[in-house]
Amino acid sequence: MKLPNYNQRLLSIEKRTQRFMLGAIGVMLLVLAMIAARQDYFSRSTAIYFITPNAQGLSKGMAVKFIGFKVGSVQEVSMQPNATVRVKVSLDDEYVHLIGQDAKARLVKEALVGESVVEIIPGSQQVKQVTQNSVLEFERGQDAGAVVENLAAQLQPILGDIHQITSSINNPGGDVQQTLKNLNLATGGFRETVNQFTQLGVSSNQAMGRINSSLETLDKAIPKLVDKADTTLDNVQSATADIRKITNDSAGEIPSLVRNANALVQDGQETLGGVKKSWLLNSLFTEPEEQILPVDGYVAPTQP
Amino acid sequence: MRSVVSILCGLVLLAGCGEVEVLRSARLEQATEFNQRAQRAFQRGEYQAAATLYEQALQIDVAIENVNGIAINTLNLARVNNVLGRSALAQRLLDQLLEDKALHHAPAHLAEAALQKALLRLQANDAADAALWVDRAAVYCESDCRMSGVIDNVRAGIALRANDADKALQLSERAVSANSGVPIEHANALRLMASARLMKKEAEVALRLLEEALVIDKSLGLPEKIRQDLLLSAQAYEMLGKNEQAAQYRDRAARIAATALK
Structure with a gap:
């Protein structure tokens, strides 16, 4: 009596197992198809x-x-x-x-x-x-590291030069400071002569003579000063020319580096945004909302 | 039949995964960002920076008519302006919110506005007006009121101004239990209770309460509250005739005041 019933149940279990297996195979095929699409197997x-x-x-x-x-x-x-x-x-x-x-x-x-x-x-x-x-x-x-390394290596001697030039400018015994001191002394002498001329009322001939002599001193001093200033400026110019050259050489690489880094950050943000929105993880990342400051229900007495 | 039920169950489960995402505009996200930066600035005690950021958030909320955001940032701006000593501006902001006829603000926000207004009136030594505003706050807050503890604290403060120690004690005791989960208000309630005890010349009890409040205020890093705790403790020691200890507490309070940090 019981055997046909048992066989029927076995058949039913077999059918259900078949359906389950077919479903599982279907899901597997779907996943494989998705992976294949992702791997561009279907694109020419x-x-x-x-x-x-x-x-x-x-x-x-x-x-x-x-x-x-x-x-x-x-x-x-x-x-x-x-x-x-x-x-x-x-x-x-x-x-x-x-x-x-x-x-x-x-x-x-x-x-x-x-x-x-x-x-x-x-x-x-x-x-x-x-x-x-x-x-x-x-x-x-060249990769980013190499570009930066090259740039640093090329900039280093120039920075050294600039340092040397600024030190020379600041050095009280250096060319520039001496030039300025001489110029200062010369203009001081000239001012003194003019003062004497106006205040003491010396004869115009004498004054003119002294003015001439001061002007002669200036005439002699100025070309020397200009020469020294020219040399200093030449040094500075040469250093800036070097810097410009290096900057021009690297100009092609740096914007692309910056642009690429920017794109990388943007990609990262998009990926994170996507992960945050995926149904498995979205419960972990709640959307931020505007917050209210808690009320502070205490007012200090005027005179405690 | 069973397979139909299984499919239906599966669909119900899948429907749970397919939550409809609330659309948030870039402007709204920007306002939220300003608001969060302001919150952090406020917590660090950078009140001017916080005020600027709340203003920016409010401007965006007004532009996109985000009613919730308008209320939140107006309240925050009023609060930070009050801390910065610009109480008149704070009052104007709160009035704007309370008298807004064009937009419908949530009762919780109106309750908070009324409560802040009460605190400002109390600060200006106008206890009668403060009492009116705190009653108005309680009316707004009637259903689902999460501010009952704060309201009790403000009422206790008003009672203290009126030299009603018993009422202040009763209200602050209620506030202590109502604010057990809110450290800042819990400490406020303890301080108010200590003030009421001092008024009743119960210095030793007051000292115990103040010690408890001081621990909380230190953990929250609130210089002005710490100073208040120390000054009240000094008062209690004086009452007990311990003038040396009172002087020490006053000195500690003075050092905090010298930093000019709030």
């Missing part, structure tokens, strides 16, 4: 290559950017029989028409901190666009 891409003497800083999955946009990723980094490194890059087809055969791949670090990326430097528009298995020229860009 073009593989291009570049050759580099070593693989330092290069890794699989690294982003490939073109004018700041992600256009692909590094698919493979492999060593060749001739001890060079071949890097395979997968480019999204929608961007391929923008990249000419003469474009270059450059390894750059986006900011002082953070990941390196491969940046595609656009070639000329007239040249034919890259196609499957095209090979690009590769170069290594």
Whole structure:
């Protein structure tokens, strides 16, 4: 009596197990499909290559950017029989028409901190666009640390020079101070002569003679002073020219560093914002609200 | 049938995950940021900086007609201006809020405005007007009143000004239990109770209460309150005939006053 019932229950359990398994497989397939979509398996891409003497800083999955946009990723980094490194890059087809055969791949670090990326430097528009298995020229860009280090190394001797010049300006026995002292003495002598001329009423001939003599002294002193001042100014000019040169050299790198650091911070903020809004974590991050100061219900007596 | 129920349960569970996010404009977020920076400045005792930041938050709230924010930042601005000694400006701000006919403010905010107004009147030695405003605060605060402890403290303060030690004692005792979870008001209630005890010439009891208040005020880092505790303690020691200890407490209070920190 009981056996058919038991078999029926077994069948029902089997059916439910089947349904559960099918559901689980379905969910797994969905997750796999999502991962594949994320990994760009469904997007059409073009593989291009570049050759580099070593693989330092290069890794699989690294982003490939073109004018700041992600256009692909590094698919493979492999060593060749001739001890060079071949890097395979997968480019999204929608961007391929923008990249000419003469474009270059450059390894750059986006900011002082953070990941390196491969940046595609656009070639000329007239040249034919890259196609499957095209090979690009590769170069290594200076990373942020190296740029700052170079800048510091070049600035150091100039700062030393400037320090020396300012010390010489401040030195009481130095050229500039002496020049100023001489100038001061000369103008003092001249003033004294004029005073004597007006106050004591000496004869005009005598006064004119003394004025002439003072002017002669000035005539002799001024060219020397001007020469010394010229030398000092030349030194300063040469130092500022050096600084300008270094600044110009670094001008191309620094804005890009700042821009990249800014983009990195923005990316970080967006990621954090996204994490905060995800349903698993949003309960941990409550939205801030305007707060009210608590009332302080005590008034001090006028005379305690 | 069972599978239908399972699916429905699943959907209900998923609905829990799909919470509708409240939209917050960038302007509102900016106002919130100003408000939070002001709160931090206030806590550090940088009152001028706090006032400027509350003003900026209020300006944005007015521009986007965030009624809640308008009330909150007006109250905060009144409070900080009072601390800065600009009580007339504080009164004007509170009047703006209390007499606002265009916007409908929450009773809790109006209650707080009325309470701040009562404190300002008490500060100006106008105990009668202060009593009117504290009654008005109690009316606003009738339903879901979280400020009953503060109201009791203000009423106790008014009773002390009227030299009614018994009433002050009764109200401050009630305030002590009502404010057990709010350290600043708990210490205020203890100080008021000590003042009432001093008025009744019960110096030893007052000293014990003041010691308790002093510990709380020190933990909160409130120089003006610490000074008040020390001055009242000095008064208690004088009452006990311990003039040397009284002088020590006065000296300690004077040192705090010399820092000019509030």
